[in-house]
Amino acid sequence: MANARTQQKILKTFLKLLASHPYEDVSLPLLAREADVKLSDLRACFSSKRALVEAFAELIDKAVLDDRDDDMADQPARDRLFDVLMIRIDQLAPYKDAMRALHQAVRKDPGLALEFNSIAVRSQKWMLVAAGIEIPALKGRFVTQGLAVAFARVVDTWLDEDDEGMPRTMSRLDKELDRGEGWLQRLDKADKIASSLRRMAGGARRRRRKAEPDDWASEQDDLGEQGSAAP
Structure with a gap:
């Protein structure tokens, strides 16, 4: 399993490659090769x-x-x-x-x-x-x-x-x-x-x-004056 030292080595190599190559040219296989690590170790450190x-x-x-x-x-x-x-x-x-x-x-x-x-x-x-x-x-x-x-x-x-x-x-x-x-x-x-x-x-x-209860009560009073509609 890759350790912290391997991670530091890979990152340092990545930054060194960026200093002399365009970002798009720094591929993961190139990075693994330059860092002298297996691709599987590179994958374990950086996906x-x-x-x-x-x-x-x-x-x-x-x-x-x-x-x-x-x-x-x-x-x-x-x-x-x-x-x-x-x-x-x-x-x-x-x-x-x-x-x-x-x-x-x-x-x-x-x-x-x-x-x-x-x-x-x-x-x-x-x-x-x-x-x-x-x-x-x-x-x-x-x-x-x-x-x-x-x-x-x-x-x-x-x-x-x-x-x-x-x-x-x-x-x-x-x-x-x-x-x-x-x-x-x-x-x-x-x-x-x-x-x-x-x-x-x-x-x-x-x-x-706050106003709604008063309005409802007023409506009920109006209905009371008109008479109830019992079935």
């Missing part, structure tokens, strides 16, 4: 290339969670999120060529983009957790999806930047977070309007329920 990409995302998630700065706890939420996402970029740096291959593959294949989107959304949920940001229920799903799209735009800029100081990447992240704040404000406004409408509708239903 698909998507599973390998998920493992890569989880590797980066863990590195960010381990590396986050606890001293940022008293800073504004936006600053905490900026810091966490820049840590994510730093953790991705050793795999920049592999990331470039993944992004190129996504641009060419909308179906693959949808598959990878679910992985990105799950990762961004953990980035919000790392930043100490909790957003409830439905709004949380909207926010994590929006953050996944925003971070993909930041990564696009990062992939084209050679400056180690990453001024363009940080500027893009600033803009994306500004855009997200505006979108969140609109979402909050819409949520307040929806809540208000729900309260109004609930009040109307309660008033109808």
